[in-house]
Amino acid sequence: MIAEAGLAALWLAAALAALQLAMGWMGVSSQRTDLLAAVRPIAIIQAGLTGIAFLVLIYLFVTVDLSVALVAANDASTKPLLYKFAGTWGNHEGSMLMWVTILAVAGGAVAIFERRLNERTLIATLAAQAAIGLGFYAFLLFASNPFARLDPAPAEGQGLNPLLQDPGLAFHPPTLYLGYVGLSVAFSFAVGALVTRDVGTAFARAMRPWVLGAWILLTIGITAGSYWAYYELGWGGWWFWDPVENASLMPWLAATALLHSVTVLATREGLRAWTVMLAVVAFSMSMVGTFLVRSGILTSVHAFAVDPKRGTFILALLAIYIGGALALFGLRVGTVREGSRFDAVSREGSLVINNLLLSAILGIVLVGTLYPLIAESITGEKLSVGPPYFNSAAGPLALILVVVMAAGPIMRWRRDDLKATLTRLAVPLLLSALVLLLVILLAPGIRILPLLGLVAAAGVGLASLAPLWGRNLRRTPLYIWGMVIAHLGIAVSIAGMASESAFTKETLVAARIGELHRVGPYSVRLDDVQPVAGPNYTAIEGTVTAQRGAGKPFTLHPQTRNFPSPQTETNEAAITTVPDGQLYVVVGRADEQGRWQLRLWWKPFVTLIWAGGGLVALGGFLSLIGRVRREMRHAPPREFL
Amino acid sequence: MRKLLIWLPLALFLIFLGVFASGLISPESKTIPSKLVGKPMPGFALAPAVPGKPGLTSAELANGRPHLVNVFASWCVPCIAEAPQLRQLAEAGVPVYGIAIRDRPEDLARFLARNGDPFRAIGGDPNSSVQIALGSSGVPETFIVDGKGIIRKQHIGAINPEDVPGIMSALGDAR
Amino acid sequence: MPAAKYADEQLADPGKEKQAKALMETIRCLVCQGQSIADSNAEMAGDMRALIRTRIEAGEKPEAIRAWLIERYGDWVSFKPPLDELTWPLYVVPVLFLGLGIWIVSGRLKRRRKG
Numbered sequence: 001m002i003a004e005a006g007l008a009a010l011w012l013a014a015a016l017a018a019l020q021l022a023m024g025w026m027g028v029s030s031q032r033t034d035l036l037a038a039v040r041p042i043a044i045i046q047a048g049l050t051g052i053a054f055l056v057l058i059y060l061f062v063t064v065d066l067s068v069a070l071v072a073a074n075d076a077s078t079k080p081l082l083y084k085f086a087g088t089w090g091n092h093e094g095s096m097l098m099w100v101t102i103l104a105v106a107g108g109a110v111a112i113f114e115r116r117l118n119e120r121t122l123i124a125t126l127a128a129q130a131a132i133g134l135g136f137y138a139f140l141l142f143a144s145n146p147f148a149r150l151d152p153a154p155a156e157g158q159g160l161n162p163l164l165q166d167p168g169l170a171f172h173p174p175t176l177y178l179g180y181v182g183l184s185v186a187f188s189f190a191v192g193a194l195v196t197r198d199v200g201t202a203f204a205r206a207m208r209p210w211v212l213g214a215w216i217l218l219t220i221g222i223t224a225g226s227y228w229a230y231y232e233l234g235w236g237g238w239w240f241w242d243p244v245e246n247a248s249l250m251p252w253l254a255a256t257a258l259l260h261s262v263t264v265l266a267t268r269e270g271l272r273a274w275t276v277m278l279a280v281v282a283f284s285m286s287m288v289g290t291f292l293v294r295s296g297i298l299t300s301v302h303a304f305a306v307d308p309k310r311g312t313f314i315l316a317l318l319a320i321y322i323g324g325a326l327a328l329f330g331l332r333v334g335t336v337r338e339g340s341r342f343d344a345v346s347r348e349g350s351l352v353i354n355n356l357l358l359s360a361i362l363g364i365v366l367v368g369t370l371y372p373l374i375a376e377s378i379t380g381e382k383l384s385v386g387p388p389y390f391n392s393a394a395g396p397l398a399l400i401l402v403v404v405m406a407a408g409p410i411m412r413w414r415r416d417d418l419k420a421t422l423t424r425l426a427v428p429l430l431l432s433a434l435v436l437l438l439v440i441l442l443a444p445g446i447r448i449l450p451l452l453g454l455v456a457a458a459g460v461g462l463a464s465l466a467p468l469w470g471r472n473l474r475r476t477p478l479y480i481w482g483m484v485i486a487h488l489g490i491a492v493s494i495a496g497m498a499s500e501s502a503f504t505k506e507t508l509v510a511a512r513i514g515e516l517h518r519v520g521p522y523s524v525r526l527d528d529v530q531p532v533a534g535p536n537y538t539a540i541e542g543t544v545t546a547q548r549g550a551g552k553p554f555t556l557h558p559q560t561r562n563f564p565s566p567q568t569e570t571n572e573a574a575i576t577t578v579p580d581g582q583l584y585v586v587v588g589r590a591d592e593q594g595r596w597q598l599r600l601w602w603k604p605f606v607t608l609i610w611a612g613g614g615l616v617a618l619g620g621f622l623s624l625i626g627r628v629r630r631e632m633r634h635a636p637p638r639e640f641l
Numbered sequence: 642m643r644k645l646l647i648w649l650p651l652a653l654f655l656i657f658l659g660v661f662a663s664g665l666i667s668p669e670s671k672t673i674p675s676k677l678v679g680k681p682m683p684g685f686a687l688a689p690a691v692p693g694k695p696g697l698t699s700a701e702l703a704n705g706r707p708h709l710v711n712v713f714a715s716w717c718v719p720c721i722a723e724a725p726q727l728r729q730l731a732e733a734g735v736p737v738y739g740i741a742i743r744d745r746p747e748d749l750a751r752f753l754a755r756n757g758d759p760f761r762a763i764g765g766d767p768n769s770s771v772q773i774a775l776g777s778s779g780v781p782e783t784f785i786v787d788g789k790g791i792i793r794k795q796h797i798g799a800i801n802p803e804d805v806p807g808i809m810s811a812l813g814d815a816r
Numbered sequence: 817m818p819a820a821k822y823a824d825e826q827l828a829d830p831g832k833e834k835q836a837k838a839l840m841e842t843i844r845c846l847v848c849q850g851q852s853i854a855d856s857n858a859e860m861a862g863d864m865r866a867l868i869r870t871r872i873e874a875g876e877k878p879e880a881i882r883a884w885l886i887e888r889y890g891d892w893v894s895f896k897p898p899l900d901e902l903t904w905p906l907y908v909v910p911v912l913f914l915g916l917g918i919w920i921v922s923g924r925l926k927r928r929r930k931g
Binding site: 508 | 824826841849855903
């Protein structure tokens, strides 16, 4: 019975979404207040109903109701509770239900909390959100019903793919989904504002927390994914410019640009059409990302359940939503008033350059990722576009971008003086020059990109603190702190990337038991290798003793795991983190003389890469709290509820 | 000009949509064909892979008759599946030569005893160097080489029963 | 079979090892899903690393080895796309994007100053 109740809730929610779209549409075009007034409650009830459907599915998974086909295929009574719970969205149907639930709940939240936006624009926004929801409801109800019954029910379920039984992977998809849905809300706001020709500060203020929230989650998702690849793939790499990684980077780049342009719109009423455009691009990038990952049209290191039929569906939605929004943009944007004026050298000017560079990087990543596909379909010739292209095309732009990032926050709105700005940046510039001198003296022969990275990171890191100079730190608004910390995080991350790229020490040897090898400041001895058995794999585990100089020796246990089905070998690197870097140890196969393949890396300050990512997310979070608190204080009283 | 600019995003989007759709219809192919098809066999001299059977040099392949050169290994599962077809070709008088990749003599002898031995000679390629020189990206792969030592065709993957006529006719063309 | 010499062992000369490593990072593994041979566990990737290290050791230039591999496997084997009639858009499109952006922005700034 309970599964049927879930399905009924889902059907009702879908019907309400249709109603929400229809009444919103009619209300906005006829301006009938009774229709307009009905839309908010409908959005809230719709959110409640999908929430119920999702909770029902979680309940079915946790109680292992094997009469439900989805549960029987993906759950097992022997699984730990965490994976019963996470198994709900560890499959296609469940993840789709999670997606519509987040979408509907976000719509409901907009209906409850948004009080400053013009009523018609808000209703148009909710109608757009319902239109997005309807596409996914249709797919869920007609092509991937999560509540379908299985008769007779089996005695035991088939369990979850063991490789997915990792706490990180259990929470990675929801993080990204929340990010994508945040961008869908921004998209709906943009469509709503275009419909009512109401692209102004209220629209920007309404959209900003959603963009910020999405951006924080995407930042966390990318940072965590990068660290996962670093420890799981076993060769010390942390970014491969792989299609799946690029698919997650593109929405982030667009969201970063949007975050900055929305600030110009909210504060100075500038960049109106551009901000609307970016909101559409950001959401389309998250759909393009989902499409690339799920359709399997590109080859990737990161394995995914791939299904071309689902690809077709996502592509159809992409065509309808984004094509529709861009057509609306073309029709309406001519009537959007031009924003207020500003000089090239000004805060706005720096934010425009920021947007320009981010868009160019986004274009490079998009074209580079898709180019092999385009080339093959035109000429039949296969080619690869990889790290050398992306690094040399996007790297220099990214460096210019961070320099602008250092200058922007200390420039005045509307008009500033280049000389004055440089004077304000004198100390950071001096630090950069010092670092340049030091690095060239201490590490001659360093490649140009890491060198510039270190130089920029030092200056930019210091300059990013400049907005705090001369302020009473206690009375500094939270969103200023947020900006400072996020910008500092970027500098920290770049310092880590440059240091890893320039100073990593590598030792690859075939080692006998008891032999001593050196990597960077460490001496490392392979003491023993033993077979061990895990729950669903067999492995060999090395016992490795490492010692830094004359310091205290310590033991590491790297593993190489073999999973029988599907036949996969993974290296579980043993990593020791110290304040100035990481020692990364992998033990591979043995040769016929009983020597083991030993891979050792000393990576100075590599942890800064992800620490920086964490700081960026933290900065975003502080900014979000600061903005929301401020909005709440200025918001008019509630009209209903 | 501004009008044009306004519609530019939609135009770009439609182009990308076309790329995605064409990608769905014809996904990236997964095989990497050798660029040496139509070019001479690279020079090599491989030691015998099993005792009692000659090794393989590229000079032997330019003796005026077309040949099959089969890149295989005892540890390769599809190689077992194509063994009957290779035997059938050898029985029809086609000279079949083998290049054994990363193989041990004892494993290879066992493989030949179990699956039959259609090979006139087998060269051992312990570190894939000849395989790489041939532009071959996996096992099994079969090259059709004409009498002058020119590579005429590359068959990627196992030779299935339905592939045999095509290979016979390619051998006929290579004469 | 054991891995070939130099599949997972470095060259004694650090300068040559650096050259070899830089090349390996840009050569695509033939049997993997989009990894370079520098970070793949596949045996064939190991053999390709051995081939590259052996040739660098013998004094061959990295770009000559890349060309030799491309002669056999096509441009697919190199992560560094060449600049030719097929790939020029890769290098032109970013410049075009940037140029277009600068043109739009500068046009608007000028108009603003006049007004």
